[in-house]
Amino acid sequence: MDDGCETQRQEERTLVSSDSAYGSSAVDTDTEDGQTPTSNPFPYNEDLTHKTILVGDSGVGKTSLLVQFDQGKFLPGSFTATVGIGFTMSERNTLLLEKQAKNGTSKYMLERCASVNDYYDIAFKVMLLGDSSVGKTCVLVRFKDGAFLGGNFIATVGIDFRNKVVDVDNLKVKLQIWDTAGQERFRSVTHAYYRDAQALLLLYDITSKMSFDNIRAWLTEIHEYAQKDVVIMLLGNKADVAAERVVKTEDGERLAKEYGVPFMETSAKTGVNVELAFLAIAKELKHRATQQQNEPKFQIHDYIEAQKHKSSCCGHM
Numbered sequence: 001m002d003d004g005c006e007t008q009r010q011e012e013r014t015l016v017s018s019d020s021a022y023g024s025s026a027v028d029t030d031t032e033d034g035q036t037p038t039s040n041p042f043p044y045n046e047d048l049t050h051k052t053i054l055v056g057d058s059g060v061g062k063t064s065l066l067v068q069f070d071q072g073k074f075l076p077g078s079f080t081a082t083v084g085i086g087f088t089m090s091e092r093n094t095l096l097l098e099k100q101a102k103n104g105t106s107k108y109m110l111e112r113c114a115s116v117n118d119y120y121d122i123a124f125k126v127m128l129l130g131d132s133s134v135g136k137t138c139v140l141v142r143f144k145d146g147a148f149l150g151g152n153f154i155a156t157v158g159i160d161f162r163n164k165v166v167d168v169d170n171l172k173v174k175l176q177i178w179d180t181a182g183q184e185r186f187r188s189v190t191h192a193y194y195r196d197a198q199a200l201l202l203l204y205d206i207t208s209k210m211s212f213d214n215i216r217a218w219l220t221e222i223h224e225y226a227q228k229d230v231v232i233m234l235l236g237n238k239a240d241v242a243a244e245r246v247v248k249t250e251d252g253e254r255l256a257k258e259y260g261v262p263f264m265e266t267s268a269k270t271g272v273n274v275e276l277a278f279l280a281i282a283k284e285l286k287h288r289a290t291q292q293q294n295e296p297k298f299q300i301h302d303y304i305e306a307q308k309h310k311s312s313c314c315g316h317m
């Protein structure tokens with residue numbers, strides 16, 4: 001589903017740590033459990049951080065060495081090959097160890113070091129899907145940091161996540177957003193994550209007909225690997241590049257209607273509709289999780305239309 005020529009020209013970036021990969025603060029401040037840890041006697045110091053990469057053939061013992069160093073124990077039992085890449089940060093936060101897998105099959109391992117996180121009431125997993133270069137990473141960075149990643153395109157390798165807590169009807173909703181690599185060769189890695197996701201944002205690029213044509217194939221994959229009741233939203237990204245548009249807004253709307261999913265055009269560059277997309281997802285998931293029997297169902301389509309209408313008075317692509 002990739003544009004082969006396009007991807008050949010791409011450099012690859014390894015998203016072992018959200019913040020280091022996106023070039024903001026070097027340590028991810030999000031935790032899996034949302035608990036605020038006690039104060040760290042060894043505060044993180046960027047100047048003292050070094051990266052060490054473990055490389056070598058599959059089965060030579062890279063993971064075991066890392067686990068022995070990090071946890072002081074040996075991983076016995078049958079060998080499970082690493083898929084993709086994982087990292088562990090030593091307890092003192094002074095050494096970052098990465099391990100690169102050579103084997104593209106079997107169980108995927110991503111170990112994440114984390115520290116502080118905002119308080120939240122309820123958490124959901126959201127995945128970003130779509131062809132390489134449609135703007136998944138940029139949309140995520142725009143939502144999380146309010147910034148645009150311009151410059152040379154560096155393709156994502158494997159998968160990474162970032163957390164953001166949003167307020168929905170006085171409830172703190174944590175979205176754990178997984179950014180996947182769009183390139184075909186990482187598909188077996190990302191498939192493993194579909195099952196856990198409660199919502200999927202499926203992106204195409206309005207300046208790439210191929211990325212739009214591939215949406216049907218993505219939807220077939222989603223139906224094969226994701227939960228039956230997963231919330232899906234279709235996004236036509238790069239809406240700011242009007243001069244290079246090859247996919248009409250109506251075509252996006254038509255396709256979304258055919259599959260019964262909400263749709264909007266976004267721009268990671270200008271920020272148009274990015275926040276709205278994630279907020280609509282957060283609202284839908286929160287309502288599904290907390291809805292009382294006699295409460296009216298949240299209408300995500302109506303909500304999006306109303307909000308789009310509001311922002312069209314003051315915003316522009």
Ligand SMILES: Nc1nc2c(ncn2[C@@H]2O[C@H](COP(=O)(O)OP(=O)(O)OP(=O)(O)O)[C@@H](O)[C@H]2O)c(=O)[nH]1
Nearest residue numbers: 132133134135136137138153155156182238268269
């Ligand atoms: N003009 C414009 N450019 C964008 C927008 N979103 C992304 N880009 C550019 O498109 C290129 C690809 O963006 P990424 O976010 O890295 O694409 P991706 O979908 O994450 O790609 P993979 O990691 O390979 O799956 C980069 O050069 C971005 O700067 C947008 O909304 N408008």
